[in-house]
Amino acid sequence: MRQRDNITSYLSERVLARLRHEYSLVASEVWVDDDHRVDFVAFKPESFSPGRSSPSPSSIERGEFVFVEVKSSMADFKSGHGLTFQGDSNWLVCPQSLAESLYQTMGLPNGAAVFCPDAGGRLRKKFDLSIGAGSFRTAPASELLYRMVNHSYNTWRTSRGVFGSYCPWCSPYNPKPLGDIDTVSGDMDLIDGIGLTLDVSDPHGAHLTMSHDNDIDRAWIPINYCPICGRNFRKVR
Secondary structure, three states: OHHHHHHHHHHHHHHHHHHHHHOOEEEEEEEOOOOOEEEEEEEEOOOOOOOOOOOOHHHHHOOEEEEEEEOOOHHHHOOOOOOOOOOOEEEEEOOHHHHHHHHHOOOOOOOOEEEEEOOOOOEEEEEEOOOOOOOOOOOOHHHHHHHHHHOOOEEEEOHHHHHOOOOOOOOOOOOEEHHHHHHHHOOOOOOOOEEEEEEOOOOOOOEEEEEEOOOOOEEEEEOOEOOOOOOEOOOOO
16 A cells, blocks of 8 residues: 555656646545545636737636546556546546556546656656547636636646746746745745755755854755656656
8 A cells, every 4th residue: 555655656746746837726635526535636728819918718718628537557547536537628647557557458537648758757658548529628717627626636826927938947047946836836935044955956966954143053865856747857867
C-alpha cells in the first residue's frame, strides 16, 4: 500500500506541475457531480481577442476543461473508482508499465489521452484515444468552475494567467524571492524574519536557501524541479 501511495503522490506532483503551467485554474479531488470525484480538473479560457487584457464572457463559456485521473497500478485502474472522463479533454496519468499493459489488453480508456512520466519526470503522451472524439462535457462552464472552487480539496490560481508563458521564479535563471509568487501560490507565507530564495545559478544544481533576517543561519535544500512551473533543473541549461 505504501508503494502505491508513493507512486500516486509522485504522479500527482507531476500532474500538478504541468497543469499549473498550462492552465489558468486547477483544482484537485473535484466533485464534478453528486456521484463522481475527479483527481484533477483544470480550466483555461478561450484565447483572448486582440487588444483584450482579460477574458470576455464568451471566452469563458468556450474555455477548455481537462479531467485528469491518476492511476498507480492495474488494481487501482480496475477498482471501479475514479475513471470519470467527462471533460473537453481527458487524461489518464499512470506509470509506463500500466500504460503498456492497458494497450496490450485493449483496455485503454476511450476518448482519453494517456500520459506517463519520462526519465526526467516530465509527463509525456504515450497513447491518445481522444483524437476525433470531441468533448464529453455536459455540465456548463459556470457549474464546473463553481465546483472547482467550492467542491474540491484544493484550488490554485496558476501560472498561465499570472505570468504568461514563462515562470518568473526560475526564468531567467537567477535567484527569485518567494514574495514574487505569493499571488500565484497563496499558501507559502513564511514566518516573519525568514527568507526563502530559489537559486538555479549554482553550477552544482538548483536549491532553495532559507535564512533568518540576520543572515547568519541558513539551510540549503537541493531540489530537482521548480515548484511552480515544474521545470527540470537537472537538465543541461
